[in-house]
Amino acid sequence: MINDKTIAWTVDRNVDNLTFSTEILEAAEHIKQNRVIAFPTETVYGLGGNAESDEAINLIFQAKGRPSDNPLIVHIASEDQVERYVEEIPNKAKALMDAFWPGPLTIVFRHNGTLSTKVTAGLETVAIRMPDHPVALAIIEAAGRPVAAPSANRSGRPSPTTAAHVHEDLSGRIAGIVDGGKTGVGVESTVVDCTSQDVMILRPGGLTREAIEQAVGKVLVDPALTEIDQAPRSPGMKYTHYAPTAPLILVEGDRDFFCEQIDDAKASGKKVGALVTDDCHGLTTAHKEVRIGPRADLSTVAQQLYPALRSFAKNEVDVIFAQVFPESDLGSAIMNRLRKAAGGMIIHQHENK
Numbered sequence: 001m002i003n004d005k006t007i008a009w010t011v012d013r014n015v016d017n018l019t020f021s022t023e024i025l026e027a028a029e030h031i032k033q034n035r036v037i038a039f040p041t042e043t044v045y046g047l048g049g050n051a052e053s054d055e056a057i058n059l060i061f062q063a064k065g066r067p068s069d070n071p072l073i074v075h076i077a078s079e080d081q082v083e084r085y086v087e088e089i090p091n092k093a094k095a096l097m098d099a100f101w102p103g104p105l106t107i108v109f110r111h112n113g114t115l116s117t118k119v120t121a122g123l124e125t126v127a128i129r130m131p132d133h134p135v136a137l138a139i140i141e142a143a144g145r146p147v148a149a150p151s152a153n154r155s156g157r158p159s160p161t162t163a164a165h166v167h168e169d170l171s172g173r174i175a176g177i178v179d180g181g182k183t184g185v186g187v188e189s190t191v192v193d194c195t196s197q198d199v200m201i202l203r204p205g206g207l208t209r210e211a212i213e214q215a216v217g218k219v220l221v222d223p224a225l226t227e228i229d230q231a232p233r234s235p236g237m238k239y240t241h242y243a244p245t246a247p248l249i250l251v252e253g254d255r256d257f258f259c260e261q262i263d264d265a266k267a268s269g270k271k272v273g274a275l276v277t278d279d280c281h282g283l284t285t286a287h288k289e290v291r292i293g294p295r296a297d298l299s300t301v302a303q304q305l306y307p308a309l310r311s312f313a314k315n316e317v318d319v320i321f322a323q324v325f326p327e328s329d330l331g332s333a334i335m336n337r338l339r340k341a342a343g344g345m346i347i348h349q350h351e352n353k
């Protein structure tokens with residue numbers, strides 16, 4: 001249901017001069033007035049507000065139900081905006097900006113105090129990115145302000161990859177939603193810390209570690225991403241995220257082992273859901289199988305992941321099973337999101353894992 005308080009705009013991402021289209025100008029006006037609106041980026045839909053306004057940032061946290069110690073990413077429309085908000089642009093950060101902006105890479109800098117302290121959750125650093133989506137860029141440009149934009153979902157839910165997902169979560173809670181079609185990458189940006197000598201990945205995402213290393217050489221990965229008892233350096237990584245409506249259990253093992261877990265759960269009287277890659281489709285006994293693409297095509301799996309997690313209605317199934325993916329390329333981001341959605345629940349075929 002679309003609440004009539006939340007305006008719905010539809011824009012065609014391919015038209016020329018988007019920045020001057022009526023819908024974009026209207027949406028941008030809400031940002032100027034310190035209200036919040038959702039819009040598409042190339043990763044997922046974002047919920048944007050004026051990053052210089054405490055009032056706007058409060059509205060973002062309220063609409064999402066997001067804990068206020070979880071900082072927001074600031075979105076800009078051109079590289080030269082960065083220097084207004086940061087103490088310095090380290091050489092490696094500059095190399096990354098040149099290589100990957102606009103694109104799914106968020107860079108953490110030391111800030112200069114210009115932005116709302118609510119955006120940075122009181123940290124000395126700020127996370128900035130330039131999205132690679134004509135609608136997002138047009139809105140930021142037309143607003144003439146840096147736009148803080150977390151994913152446009154209720155906190156804890158899978159991130160939205162369509163405007164319909166945003167309506168599901170936020171209708172009636174925000175000023176408007178700009179529908180610019182499905183997002184491309186499907187998982188959020190990669191977050192890298194560039195405040196020390198070595199670049200460190202704080203959150204795996206749409207840009208792979210391999211691609212980053214080609215641009216700046218060896219990078220570190222926050223140990224908290226692999227070691228459960230480490231406190232993460234990226235505050236948002238400690239929260240439960242992306243949770244579907246039933247518990248998700250990951251399965252590490254071959255296809256037969258995966259099918260057996262589903263059989264066993266069914267035998268114990270459970271209604272079972274399964275996220276399946278194409279090679280498993282039709283082979284499990286799950287009550288509901290949701291396809292997430294060919295196992296070897298990680299880009300498609302990344303695009304399908306959140307819609308698949310959202311596709312189980314409340315009480316439709318009692319448990320959902322999913323197979324794990326190799327942790328390289330986009331597999332790192334996919335596994336990071338799956339692990340969080342599963343709250344750490346994983347079954348191993350071989351005990352020594």
Ligand code: AMP
Nearest residue numbers: 071072125126127150151234235236237
């Ligand atoms: P979201 O907006 O939901 O995509 O999440 C943004 C994430 O970026 C946060 O949850 C943090 O983990 C990370 N982040 C934002 N600002 C900072 C920062 N200053 N330092 C480290 N991580 C950050």
Ligand code: MG
Nearest residue numbers: 150151152159
């Ligand atoms: Mg999010």
